[in-house]
Amino acid sequence: MSVAIHGTSTRQKSDEPLSLIGQAANRHAVNKEALSRLLTLDIGELRQQWRGLYKTQAPRNLSRELLAQAVAYRLQELARGGLRPEPQRQLRRIARQFKDIGAASIRARPELKPGTRLMREWQGRTYDVLVLDAGFSCQGTRYRSLSAIARQITGTAWSGPLFFGLKPNRPATRWFSQEAGPAGEPMVGSNAAD
Secondary structure (H helix, E strand, O other): OEEEEOOEEEEOOOOOOOOOHHHHHOOOOOOHHHHHHHOOOOHHHHHHHHHHHHOOOOOOOOOHHHHHHHHHHHHHHHHHOOOOHHHHHHHHHHHHHHHHHOOOOOOOOOOOOOOOEEEEEEOOEEEEEEEEOOEEEEOOEEEOOHHHHHHHHHOOOOOHHHHOOOOOOOOOOOOEEEEEOHHHOEEEOOOOOO
16 A cells, blocks of 8 residues: 655555554645545544544544544644644633533634724724724724734733724723712722723
């Protein structure tokens, strides 16, 4: 049997385990031939690949197609790197929440369509931001993120979505001033995001 990976061919005897792993694990590019080769493997060979990649037995209830997808993902992950830190944190948070309460919520990030205008007043001045195909425009300058615009406007680090009102402010401890409000009750202090 011959396996084409990275433009090379590896010969194997029929009693040797099929190994796409060794060549992908050395962080070389995984090419289309190697991935399409997975489609020709039987379920036993896919389970063997799974064991080598994940260092555990493949779940018995996974279909051949799902095994092939999981093996392909892992090969690409080894070759190109895994998830970035933020999605990893989100997945850990979801897993913890599910483990603790048996359910998990996923915070949807609002998608802004090109042409959308965002307006924000800051210290008596109104700022108008135009959403572009790739980034944003504010006062004739292009920016990659809303946070960069918020930083430019305020001079401090801000969450752009929070600054422009696209993300609700997290419930935080309220600070009370010592001034008395109506009926002698303490007044809620001003939030910096307002």
